Amino acid sequence: MRSKIAIIFICAIAISCTQKTEEKSGPAGLPINGTWKLLSGTLIENGDTTVTDYTKDRSFIKIINDSHFAFLQHGFKNGKDSTVFAAGGGTYSLKDSIYTEHLEYCNARDWEGNDFSFTVSIHQDTLVQKGIEKVAGSNVNRYNIEKYIRVKTPFAGTSNK
Template sequence: MHIINKLSTAALGLSLTVSACTQQSTTTAATAARTPLEGTWRLVSGTVIEKNDTTVTDYTQGKSFIKVINASHFAFTGHDLHKGKDSTAFFSSGAGTYELHDSAYTEKLAYCSDREWEGNEFHFTVSIVNDTLTQQGVEKVEGTSINRVNIEKYVRIKD
């Protein structure tokens, strides 16, 4: 009986070890499959070029804006830091799916606080250098006067 207990204990230990190794390799494979684009990003600056006007917005002063990207979806939200109680009042949010092929990044916006933007597709070029993501492309919304170049710079928020 004593030998059976030792064999059962050894078998249980071996089973737990195999299970732990299998779980670790699955986790490692899932982590390895992540693209560098996935994560949480803080917008630091935005440049909008519309007709002959260029507007640069510093998102480190008085505003906060983040974008979260997972394997298939993105979401963004931003607001002023004065709780909307003065002339700097600002709120924006949206989400949808995206596709990434090399540096070609296409957002399909399904939800947006500015409802005219919903259902539109936006094509950008993205680059990541160290912890900085640069996204630039044309934002055009049919049926509106929106037709502009948008260049955004984000920094990665560490996990």
């Protein structure tokens, strides 16, 4: 009897060690969960277009799990040339390709409590997010296009060294 239990136990361990970790999906089945690094952002506001390259003098990541998102941005010069820093987060919903963030926390406090809906598409490791950002009571009313790349996460127990 003990040998049967030991064989079952060994088989279970072997199967669990060989199975690949599946990528989690958001509520609509898109593989949106994970950490995303912003490569570029395009803002169209009052007929003017501004393109920002987030790989040069600043970094921006967005982290998405099954129910929440968070974002962090900072400059690369440790605040010596500017005070580039932004952070926020909240809950989100995803229905088909419509991703809606409910911003609960933000260092720009007048943005808190607002909902922002975007159309998202994912192709391989690239996420593109497009939509209107409008903040009531402020001058913010713009079309935003953001292009992200998925951040590869090492397996548990491995090092980034």
